[in-house]
Amino acid sequence: MTTTAHTSPATVSNIGALIGTGVVAAVTASAATMAVAAAGHAAGISLDISGAPIPVTGFGVLTAVFSLIGVVIAAVLSRFARRPQRTFIRTTVVLTVLSLVPDVIVDAGTATKALLMLTHLVAAAIMIPALARRLAA
Structure with a gap:
């Protein structure tokens, strides 16, 4: 006996909308964290950790990676959580x-350190509300 998973078009559409929103938010968050890092650096804040500089683009790349992990978390919760x-x-x-x-x-x-923490908070302030709006209450 075999079973077939049936996914309703509404579920697929909701996941698609969630992913689309997540990708746009991830790009926005990445640009925002790079802007914050660049502004901090321009204001004289060092981007060096243990003597090695963090490139401004590194902020964007890591933000994109972890933001997309957030999209995956949202997609999984939308499918399996009682209150996603x-x-x-x-x-x-x-x-x-x-x-x-x-x-x-x-x-x-x-x-x-304060600048690094600010970039985390900026990314979260963009990603969390954008994805949460797409999830069922």
């Missing part, structure tokens, strides 16, 4: 707070 929006918001807020821990302990100046 609430679960997503709680999960991503906790992950955002945890993402600040390495910034606190990294070998860098105080201003650099």
Whole structure:
């Protein structure tokens, strides 16, 4: 006996909309974190960690990677969570707070640490609401 998974067109459409929104938000968040890093650097804040400089584009690349992981989390929760929006918001807020821990302990100046944390918060402020709006309450 075999079983076939039946996915309704509404489910596929919702996932597609979620992914589309997520990709646009990821691009926006990546650009925003690069802008924050560039502005901080222009204001005299070092982008060096342990003596090695972080390129401004590195902020964008890492933001894109982790933002797309967030899209995957949202897609999985939309399929399996009883309350996807609430679960997503709680999960991503906790992950955002945890993402600040390495910034606190990294070998860098105080201003650099603050700038790194700001980029995490900027990305989260863009990604979390954009994806949460697409999830069922």
